[in-house]
Amino acid sequence: MMCYSILGPFFPKEAEKKGASNTVIGMIFGCYALFDLLASLVFGKYLVHIGAKFMFVAGMFVSGGVTVLFGVLDQVPEGPVFIAMCFLVRIIDAISFAAAITASSSILAKAFPNNVATVMGSLESFSGLGLVLGPPLGGFLYQSFGYEVPFILLGCIVLLMVPLNMCILPNYESDPGKHSFWKLIILPKVAFISFVITSLSSGFGFLDPTLSLFVLEKFNLPAGYVGLVFLGLALSYTISSPLVGLLSDKMPHLRKWLLVFGNLITAGCYMFLGPAPFLHIKSQLWLLVLILVINGISAGMSLIPAFPEILSCAHENGFEEGLSTLGLVSGLFGALWSVGAFLGPTLGGFLYEKIGFEWAAALQGLWALTSGLVMGLFYLLEHSRRRRRFTCDQDKQSLVFMELIFQWKGQARNKYQNL
Numbered sequence: 001m002m003c004y005s006i007l008g009p010f011f012p013k014e015a016e017k018k019g020a021s022n023t024v025i026g027m028i029f030g031c032y033a034l035f036d037l038l039a040s041l042v043f044g045k046y047l048v049h050i051g052a053k054f055m056f057v058a059g060m061f062v063s064g065g066v067t068v069l070f071g072v073l074d075q076v077p078e079g080p081v082f083i084a085m086c087f088l089v090r091i092i093d094a095i096s097f098a099a100a101i102t103a104s105s106s107i108l109a110k111a112f113p114n115n116v117a118t119v120m121g122s123l124e125s126f127s128g129l130g131l132v133l134g135p136p137l138g139g140f141l142y143q144s145f146g147y148e149v150p151f152i153l154l155g156c157i158v159l160l161m162v163p164l165n166m167c168i169l170p171n172y173e174s175d176p177g178k179h180s181f182w183k184l185i186i187l188p189k190v191a192f193i194s195f196v197i198t199s200l201s202s203g204f205g206f207l208d209p210t211l212s213l214f215v216l217e218k219f220n221l222p223a224g225y226v227g228l229v230f231l232g233l234a235l236s237y238t239i240s241s242p243l244v245g246l247l248s249d250k251m252p253h254l255r256k257w258l259l260v261f262g263n264l265i266t267a268g269c270y271m272f273l274g275p276a277p278f279l280h281i282k283s284q285l286w287l288l289v290l291i292l293v294i295n296g297i298s299a300g301m302s303l304i305p306a307f308p309e310i311l312s313c314a315h316e317n318g319f320e321e322g323l324s325t326l327g328l329v330s331g332l333f334g335a336l337w338s339v340g341a342f343l344g345p346t347l348g349g350f351l352y353e354k355i356g357f358e359w360a361a362a363l364q365g366l367w368a369l370t371s372g373l374v375m376g377l378f379y380l381l382e383h384s385r386r387r388r389r390f391t392c393d394q395d396k397q398s399l400v401f402m403e404l405i406f407q408w409k410g411q412a413r414n415k416y417q418n419l
Helices: 011-017 022-045 052-070 080-111 116-145 148-168 181-185 188-219 223-250 252-273 285-303 306-316 323-418
Strands: none
Touching: 011 022, 011 188, 022 080, 022 181, 022 188, 022 323, 052 080, 052 148, 080 116, 080 306, 080 323, 116 148, 116 223, 116 285, 116 306, 181 188, 181 323, 188 223, 188 252, 188 285, 188 306, 188 323, 223 252, 223 285, 252 285, 252 306, 252 323, 306 323
16 A cells, blocks of 8 residues: 555656646556456456465565566656556556455455454555555655655565465465356445445545645645645544444444445535635645544545445345355455546546646535435435334234134134033
8 A cells, every 4th residue: 555655745746747747647546446446356256266365465476566667667758658658557556456455355354254344444454554654655755765766665565575475374265156246236235335435435546646736736845744744644544444343343233324424524524625615714734634634534434334234235135155255345345446546536637627626626525425425315215114124024923923813712712612
């Protein structure tokens, strides 16, 4: 995650020097997510065939290598050649990242089947830690040593993790399942949760190419301090994720409302991030950082319960309990995250150029608001339907009980008459 988040504070400015427009910069960020989406679906489907451990280790190896390559792109001639090389390296990195993340989620869910939300929350805390350390570390290394050092250092760290994981990770064997992504995504609850995941990831992706440019332009901060602004979002997400996961496992009935209210709070955060012009509030640095902190907490509220909710829904609808279903859920989760992570920076870079950061952030908030309201309406309808079904079942049980009583009375009367 540090390799992913390190770009935010300084790459947009460096790419501008090489002749890339804001829209192209957004597409460089967004293409990562597009190929992550395609690769997640493939790796999720064939996880059992490839092997979870091999998929994870191979993904780590390739990702570390291309991160080192990204560090030498400043030597490439500016213009189309630089832009093409950025796209190529990001695409390869996306495919390897998808392999590692899909496999890691499946391995953890398989190892801890009764604490999926807690484990996913813990995993997200380390993902958040990477988001926390990436921007400030990247900004500091960029200011101190130049463009190459941040990428080469992190790429080598990832490569060093490969032999360690080869020794530590267990091997899980499983038979291929009969279900597909299509059967999973057409389940109504899964479809609505998919909309939530996409809106959340698009929000994070929207900030990658736009927030650093907005902060530099609005508050005239150096690149190192821009990384500290990203810290507010990532740190709050890191701290809140394991707590939300623990709460979600201890009280599963709260998952649905964590999903709903997390989205509604996220919508409010994006409205105040600029803030939106119709609010008539002056943009201030302390307000921006505060909103990012709240946004990190609300994103954890919505995201962490989503994986166990999809998994439980799959099991309720006949999906087998095993590595095959975990691969499908992990792949779907990664793919949905990638859809938003593609749309967020791509549309974000375009909207930033056309209407400015304030209105672009407000539109992003509108997406989160819509997904939260739709999810809440679905859960209310589901609760009403279950309540009616429960009432009908009670009525049926009462009728059966009364019928048994009448039969017993009839039998007793016949015995009395015989006597």
